[in-house]
Amino acid sequence: MRRRFSPGRVLGWTVLTVVVVGSVFPFWWMVRTAITPAADMYTDSSALLPDNPTLVNFARVLGLTSEAEARAAGGSGAHVDFARYLVNSVVYCALIAGFQTLFCAMAGYAFARLRFPGRDLVFGILISALMVPPIFTLLPNFVFVKELGLINTMAGMVAPSLLMTPFAVFFLRQFFLSLPRDVEEAAILDGNGPWGVFWRIALPMSRGPLITIGLTTIVWAWKDYLWPLLVGRAEENRLVTVALGVFLQQSPNTQPDWTGLMAASTLSVVPVLVLLVFMGRRLVQSLNFTGSK
Amino acid sequence: MTSSTPHHPARRRDDRRAAWWFLVPVLAGFGVFYGYPAVRGLWYSVTDYTMLNTPSFVGAENYSALMRDGDFWNALKVTAWYVLLNIGSQTLLALAIAALMHRLTRSVVLRATLLLPWLVPNVTVGLLWMWLLDTNLGFLNHLLGTVGIGPVGFLSDASLAMPSIAAINTWSYTGYTALLLYAGMLQIPQYLYESAAIDGAGEWRMFRRVTLPLLRPVLALVLVVSLIGSFQIFDTIAVTTKGDPVGATRAIYFFIYEEAFRFFHLGYAAAAAICLALILGVLTAVQMRLLRASRSDLA
Structure with missing residues (x-):
């Protein structure tokens, strides 16, 4: 139903905007951490983008770098793929x-x-x-x-x-x-x-x-x-979720490898995001289906 | 349930043979991975099985030991605390979001965005929030620091850990719950709102008098399902706090998991799982009664 501009509607949209930002911002922070060089973790400003963006964290959690390079970029040295x-x-x-x-x-x-x-x-x-x-x-x-x-x-x-x-x-x-x-x-x-x-x-x-x-x-x-x-804990059968848990355990407790962990977390979200982009309407409708039963 | 049509020759068949083939995979799956383990689980719960020995019958010993086990009661207590915090905040927030969407927009993009935190594995959500809530470098403590509040140990402080876990899962599940409630609201006939508006009712009054009463069956169903799900909190805890500090987040699922796979008390864990099943059964039955009561309300 169409209604005129009113303070109530402005308030309603404000609340919805806050909810959307609250849902999306943590994901942005995850990506932002993933593209921050591990060496900058203490010195980096908290701006929306890191001072020196890098893709090295993705490369190392995908197993594309040598062990020495991974270690230099903040990894624990344990193999991750x-x-x-x-x-x-x-x-x-x-x-x-x-x-x-x-x-x-x-x-x-x-x-x-x-x-x-x-x-x-x-x-x-x-x-x-x-x-x-x-x-x-x-x-x-x-x-x-x-x-x-x-x-x-x-x-x-x-x-x-x-x-x-x-x-x-x-x-x-x-x-x-x-x-x-x-x-x-x-x-x-x-x-x-x-x-x-x-x-x-x-x-x-x-x-x-x-x-x-x-x-x-x-x-x-x-x-x-x-x-x-x-x-399925063995390396060759590990699912993304299990691998994330193992990766966290390998990372030193005192100072977790946050840049690597967030790069890996981002990778675990990508397929879901693809699903949402291509099947979003279907997914949303599938909830209508269960919700109205 | 099925309408018999006696005039129709084709419907008088007995489909026994065909039905067997339709059902083989599902019956096999059910028998092997639901029925058989259920029987085995019942048996384990009255034995001293440790996965390394041959189980021998010990009667109700596991159950009486559970009743005397402070850790078990603690697990039930912290689970109840978690469920209360999680279901309370999640349901209220979801209801508010659903009502706003219902009155303001039909946007699919908005709905898909709200669904995102739910689509992500709990493990990822746990890691992400562990980072955001980190005491030294976390974004939230950075924000609090700018207004002069000292670093807060969200996940390491015994009184804050469980509320933090509940908040994390509320973040993750509220959008999903809101969409379920929203779907229920779409079933409510639009003319009810139009006539209420003609009567001069404001939005709040419409929500109280139209939306809420007509949503009750859906709301009750969503509550039953999310309550049962909430009792099974495991992934977030397994990733972030591992039951710490001092058992403050050692919820019942994590308790059973540790008893079985860390201490190898499989018989004991099976008995605890049966207690959990009984508790959930009673809760569901109680809620189903409420559900039926509310359904008559709709007519």
């Missing part, structure tokens, strides 16, 4: 989001449309897992993955979330229930079996919710920390 950790994180997210979405869509469809004995009971049991805090299953899962010899493998890292999460099954079942049946009925009369209806009719009609659940899964997988910390 965020290029590899970023690739690991992307692979991790892609595997989980891809498989989980597909499998949960199949199950959601079965629970919404197919008829079989015990359907509602099985669904109820699956959904009850939503009530259990993840750390309860995490402990035995760790022991199990260890018994299988999958510690420090990508397989062990993705295993618990590759096939399903109760939320995705629930979400997609609710969506399939809301689809009009007519088209599917027509396809059945045309001689399609359940698989045909699912692949040719139901899935193409569900692009929006599938993208919603896929994006949500990617975001959560990108943020994952506790499980990959336990299962």
Whole structure:
């Protein structure tokens, strides 16, 4: 609704502006620290840009410099290779989001449309897992993955979330229930079996919710920390989040390597920022989806 | 729930065989990584398992030891303190932001910007704020210094550490929560505001009389979900304070994590995890009752 200029509106916009600045400024400070030479940390002014901007901190956390150069630029001398950790994180997210979405869509469809004995009971049991805090299953899962010899493998890292999460099954079942049946009925009369209806009719009609659940899964997988910390601590499997934690530990407690840490932190934000720029509308709408349910 | 259409021959089928194939991956995933570990976790909780021994049955010993463990009670206490601070500030701020957006703008760019702190891993958020709150070089202490306030140990002072952690996570999750509430507000019919305006109601009155009551189901749902999430605070603490100073930020998740993977008291940790599950179950049930009560309010 259109309204005239009023003190209330000015106040409202002022508050929103403060909120936006408060959300964005810390990120700017992160980038600003990342482009500050470590040697300048005590002498640098606190202006919005450092006195002597540099990219050396990015180069060293990406493993592009020799150990001596990294040390000279403020590193602890321990090996860091965020290029590899970023690739690991992307692979991790892609595997989980891809498989989980597909499998949960199949199950959601079965629970919404197919008829079989015990359907509602099985669904109820699956959904009850939503009530259990993840750390309860995490402990035995760790022991199990260890018994299988999958510690420090990508397989062990993705295993618990590759096939399903109760939320995705629930979400997609609710969506399939809301689809009009007519088209599917027509396809059945045309001689399609359940698989045909699912692949040719139901899935193409569900692009929006599938993208919603896929994006949500990617975001959560990108943020994952506790499980990959336990299962994927080795250098070659480390995700960005785990690597950030390790990097902090390697850094001297008395004077952390802030320029390097902020360069690495910036790298962990870049993929998310890309996602936001290209899929921002989708992401925002996906919240409308969950918010209005 | 499903409408049966007896006239329709195609609907009378039994899809048992097809359903089996649709469900194999999800049932396998559930059985192996939810069902089986749940049973195993229950078993561990009544054993002396340390990951190195063969577990042997000890009855309710872990549970009675928990009840006598001051660290466990401390963990519950600081978690409750955190949840109170975090959920309180986050919900109020989010509600204010959502209401302002609802009355002022539909901008997608603004919404995407507010979402940014939520999209970033908690580990990154923790590191970033550890730097901003650093006692010697942090930006916030620099700001405080310019107005003559001495360096504050936000994360090292025992009474400030948990409020600081709560503030960090409020920063990270408020935008997300605001967008959920905003989505709920969009469901409220616009004419209600128009007629309230004709009646001469101001913005504050509209918020109290229209927005808040009609938002209650969404608000309640968002509260349930964020409350459960808030109890599971781990990443931020694991990165910044590691439970210090003197246990002031040793929240229940971190307590369980340390018992299991630092001291290898797996049986004990499993028992603590079950206690946490019970607490969350009771809280959810209580909140769901409130949720249902508020739903009738809407009609």
